Amino acid sequence: MHTASVQQNILEELDRELAVTRQVLECVPTDHFDYQPHPKSMKLGQLSSHIVNLLKFKQLFIEGSERDFLDTSAPKPPPSPTSSEELLARFDQFSADLRQALHDSSDEKLGETFQLRRGEQVLMDRPKGAALRIMGLNHSIHHRGQLTVYLRLLDIPVPGVYGPSADAMGGF
Template sequence: MNRISMYLEELEKEAVTTRKMLERVPTEKFDWQLHPKSMSIKRLATHIAELPSWVTMALNTDELDFENNPYIPEDLNTKEELLAYFERSLADGKAELKPENESKLDNLWVLRKGDQIYSKEPKASIIRMSLSQIIHHRAQLGVCLRMLNIPIPGSYGPSADETEMS
């Protein structure tokens, strides 16, 4: 299996759990924060929803320079907008995971802020990091939902909430 096929398969599998998790985010709790240093649930969920589109960014650009492109998260105001954004981002990322992009995976991609370089890695590593970020931030969201006493779905098997229901 080539890397593009592997990434596509993983993105599709993780999308199932990500979608179930995002469906649990209550609009009325968008401003809630676990801790003052934590992102609000809205910002965290928005970030999770956008991450599949990082595949597109990695494959179609050679760098991200925060000095020239400051990060401005999408302004979503309802769970329905969040889910629609995730589906657009997912479709966007999946569309770029096509066989002809396999040859781009070893090309370097740079993350910087002006002259300060944060990382310089192959595009394959950026895609891998993006997939890992989905899983990492989804786990953070699970903690937030747990603290709000919202049942969480299982990721790689049933959650404690799902086991209690059966």
């Protein structure tokens, strides 16, 4: 029996989550980018952009060894997209970049340590593969869940994520 490598397992999981995330992002209409369900919530456009920009953050887990949030020389996220088309184009590019970085990696490299810091304070110290799953994929899945709630509140049909949605089933 052949066991898949850590790299192969993460790539398979990533491909599944990217496909579902793209389906959800395809539902985000440009004319509702300013929608904010609560004063403490991000606007729809900000949340969607954050989900997309997290793809670059995940790539850092694979290619780098650390990220210090106090490092002012670190690359800043690009400006938020101003349209659904721009959002999806960035998603496609960042997804391809992340997939390539993971493809170019190995189980050995994914076992190396990645540190997330705020100056001297260590926020996370994990193997890259674990960091990618915990702070990368899980973080994105959390925000994608928020995004589906925004869509529901706007009465926009929500695609199925881990099975059919109420919209796909014709409601309850």
